[in-house]
Amino acid sequence: MKLFIGLDVSSQGAKVCFLNGEGDRLQSFTIPNDLPGEMKLKEIILQTAFSLTCEVIKIGLESTSIYSYHPAMFLHNDKELRAYNSQVFMINPKQISNFKKSYSEMDKTDAIDAFVIADYVRFGRHTMSVVREEQYMALQQLTRSRYQLVHALTRGKQHFLQHLGLKCSQFTQDVESSVFGNTMMELFLERFSLEELALFLQEKGKNRFGNPEEVAKSIQKAVKGSYRLSKVVENSIDLLLSTSIQIMRAYQAQIKEIEKGIENIMATLPQTLESIPGVGPVFAAGIVAEIGQINRFNDETRIAKYAGLFWKKYQSGRFTAESTSLTRSGNHYLRYYLVEAANSVRRHVPEYRNYYAKKSAEVPKHKHKRALVLTARKFVRLVDALLSNNQIYTPGRSVDR
Numbered sequence: 131m132k133l134f135i136g137l138d139v140s141s142q143g144a145k146v147c148f149l150n151g152e153g154d155r156l157q158s159f160t161i162p163n164d165l166p167g168e169m170k171l172k173e174i175i176l177q178t179a180f181s182l183t184c185e186v187i188k189i190g191l192e193s194t195s196i197y198s199y200h201p202a203m204f205l206h207n208d209k210e211l212r213a214y215n216s217q218v219f220m221i222n223p224k225q226i227s228n229f230k231k232s233y234s235e236m237d238k239t240d241a242i243d244a245f246v247i248a249d250y251v252r253f254g255r256h257t258m259s260v261v262r263e264e265q266y267m268a269l270q271q272l273t274r275s276r277y278q279l280v281h282a283l284t285r286g287k288q289h290f291l292q293h294l295g296l297k298c299s300q301f302t303q304d305v306e307s308s309v310f311g312n313t314m315m316e317l318f319l320e321r322f323s324l325e326e327l328a329l330f331l332q333e334k335g336k337n338r339f340g341n342p343e344e345v346a347k348s349i350q351k352a353v354k355g356s357y358r359l360s361k362v363v364e365n366s367i368d369l370l371l372s373t374s375i376q377i378m379r380a381y382q383a384q385i386k387e388i389e390k391g392i393e394n395i396m397a398t399l400p401q402t403l404e405s406i407p408g409v410g411p412v413f414a415a416g417i418v419a420e421i422g423q424i425n426r427f428n429d430e431t432r433i434a435k436y437a438g439l440f441w442k443k444y445q446s447g448r449f450t451a452e453s454t455s456l457t458r459s460g461n462h463y464l465r466y467y468l469v470e471a472a473n474s475v476r477r478h479v480p481e482y483r484n485y486y487a488k489k490s491a492e493v494p495k496h497k498h499k500r501a502l503v504l505t506a507r508k509f510v511r512l513v514d515a516l517l518s519n520n521q522i523y524t525p526g527r528s529v530d531r
Contacts, residue, residue, distance in 0.1 A: 132188065133187045135147070138243040189219065192243075225250070229246060265395055269396070272415075277463060279388070290374040406479075410474075413474065437510070439468065440507075472508075486505045
């Protein structure tokens, strides 16, 4: 006999529902979302499994940020539950929401949601456990934090450029130097005469500027050609530029620290993705963190679907749509790393460059986006083969799993 359990988890507690193989509700109750609550849940599960002589226990939780992490890991790692071949599934809330639409008469309550989760697991629609070993979970926390910091840094740079455009509208047009270099950042915090500026660039730039006098003149030209601000507005813009620089430097420092942690964990995990030209430590870590143990996936099509790199089919009678949209479900972190890595690989590997060019030439619209996603889909097969076989990338070599 099989026992199916659904948990609707919140910050305070969790609604629990037990179902048997026929979909009959065995019991429903509430537990606090803490260690004593999970211990109580475990005891109830073991008692129920023993009384029903269960052979398999399947437990489903919605992937609700940090709230479901601890219950899932506790239930996944418990040795007594594993004696009943227990499996724990972290399920995308969107999948549960879509599944629930078939129960049109049901209201929206936590108890009902727990029943729907248990029934979803009972139907066997979710066949892959998303819970991973702790190294992968730790790596995922670091790579996702880095992802958020990099995007925050990008937004910070955009805001900085907006403020710089108000202070000196011609700067980016007249000055041929990186706005975000350390030397320029120091420059925006100070005011110099032309001679002082040349000395500053020579000293702070550590001779990276071939002709600091020319750079100084180009900055002076940009200043002269820019619109003038009133004193009160200029002071506010200077303050914003200064705080933006501090924020960006803080982001950069945090990213460096996180990258050290990523490097330490990656050294303990088996992976050969960095042997692919164009795939560096950042892309490799992001992909490995989101995939976890490769043996969780039966084949590369499961990885592609998990990442959301597939197109839905639409067919009615004799009609089959030729153009359908890319699915919006899936792990968007994994999709991001696969697409970005594929974009880098196609610049280094002729096979992928030619494939991208072929797909780009097939359609008149959305050429780059479509070709890049298709290239990423092809790249998934390579990732699956290398990780499954612990194989180093070799051009022209078969990558069958």
